[in-house]
Amino acid sequence: GQNIDQPTEMTATEGAIVQINCTYQTSGFNGLFWYQQHAGEAPTFLSYNVLDGLEEKGRFSSFLSRSKGYSYLLLKELQMKDSASYLCAVRDSNYQLIWGAGTKLIIKP
Amino acid sequence: IAGITQAPTSQILAAGRRMTLRCTQDMRHNAMYWYRQDLGLGLRLIHYSNTAGTTGKGEVPDGYSVSRANTDDFPLTLASAVPSQTSVYFCASSDSPDNTGELFFGEGSRLTVL
Numbered sequence: 001g002q003n004i005d006q007p008t009e010m011t012a013t014e015g016a017i018v019q020i021n022c023t024y025q026t027s028g029f030n031g032l033f034w035y036q037q038h039a040g041e042a043p044t045f046l047s048y049n050v051l052d053g054l055e056e057k058g059r060f061s062s063f064l065s066r067s068k069g070y071s072y073l074l075l076k077e078l079q080m081k082d083s084a085s086y087l088c089a090v091r092d093s094n095y096q097l098i099w100g101a102g103t104k105l106i107i108k109p
Numbered sequence: 110i111a112g113i114t115q116a117p118t119s120q121i122l123a124a125g126r127r128m129t130l131r132c133t134q135d136m137r138h139n140a141m142y143w144y145r146q147d148l149g150l151g152l153r154l155i156h157y158s159n160t161a162g163t164t165g166k167g168e169v170p171d172g173y174s175v176s177r178a179n180t181d182d183f184p185l186t187l188a189s190a191v192p193s194q195t196s197v198y199f200c201a202s203s204d205s206p207d208n209t210g211e212l213f214f215g216e217g218s219r220l221t222v223l
Contacts, residue, residue, distance in 0.1 A: 004151060031210065042199060042214035043152075087152070091210060096167070099151030 002026045004100035006088050011106045012078055020073045020086050020103045028093025034062050034073045035087040037102065043087055046073070075105075083107045112136070115200050115215035122190050122222050130185045130218045132200035140203045141183040142167075142212070143175060145196040152199065158183055190222045 003025045012018040024032070031050040035043040049055055049064035049071060061074040073086055085102040092098055113134040122128050134141065139160045144152040144167075154167030158177040172194060174186045183202075187194055197219050201212040 033211075035212075042216050043212075044214070045211045048211065089152075095210070096154065096157075097152075097210075097212075099153070101149055101151045 002090075002092065002098045004088055004090060004098055006086075006100040006103045008101070009104045009106065011108060012075075014078055014080060014107055014109050016078050017074065017076050018078060018105065020075070020088075020105065022071045022073070022088035022100060024069050024071070024088070024090045024098070024100075026090045026092045026098055029066060030091040030093065030095055032062075032064055032071050033089045033091070033097070034060075034071075035089065037085045037087060039084070046086075078107050080107050080109070113200060113202055113213055113215040115198075115218050117218060118216065119219040120221070122187075122220060124191055124222055125189050128187045128190055128220070130187075130198055130200075130220070132183045132185070132215060133181050134183075134200075134202045134213070135181065136202060136204070136213065137180060138202035138204050138213070139180070140205060140210075141177065142201045142203075143173070143183070143185045144199045144201065145169065146199060146217075147196050155185065155198075187220075190220075192222045194220065195222045196220060 006022045034046040037043040047062040054063045059076045064071045087102045088100040089097045116131045142157045143155040156175040158164045161180045200215040
């Protein structure tokens with residue numbers, strides 16, 4: 001079966017750095033996505049990785065290793081507004097998205 | 110404001126009733142999707158449409174139907190609602206399922222079936 005694993009919840013301190021991991025086992029691979037979802041709101045796109053390596057976008061970076069079935073989202077200089085759930089999703093060989101359950105990130109002052 | 114609009118935002122429904130969740134986008138995106146989101150689970154695809162006039166079944170299609178008469182609209186119908194269909198429903202669109210495929214989501218419809 002297809003599976004996306006990510007931690008259920010993480011806590012970090014304002015101004016710090018946090019890394020949210022995602023491991024996947026899917027039927028084929030056509031890209032990995034990270035979305036941010038604030039409580040009660042819609043998910044919004046953060047990043048897309050299809051090749052191995054690091055993609056940097058401001059305070060957020062996303063890393064992919066296809067051979068290890070592994071990705072992480074790195075958030076730097078954490079702000080209170082970064083408190084949200086972070087969803088990892090993999091597009092399989094049929095171009096369907098398989099979603100993880102999300103990681104709830106709690107930022108403390 | 111361009112985007113994707115869902116209605117209703119929230120609804121309480123008696124079991125056995127028929128319900129249609131509406132979804133409209135003005136971005137001229139080809140692909141549209143309906144997901145449900147339940148606590149502790151990832152988003153699960155109910156139905157999708159890669160282009161107007163075509164639809165396909167996702168991971169959890171039973172009890173739901175969709176239509177795609179035009180590019181903009183993609184309604185989701187529950188023919189006879191059951192309590193297990195209590196969930197938050199998200200409609201999403203993308204300009205194509207085969208490129209980077211970034212999804213744009215509506216604000217969600219919270220449905221409670223009693």
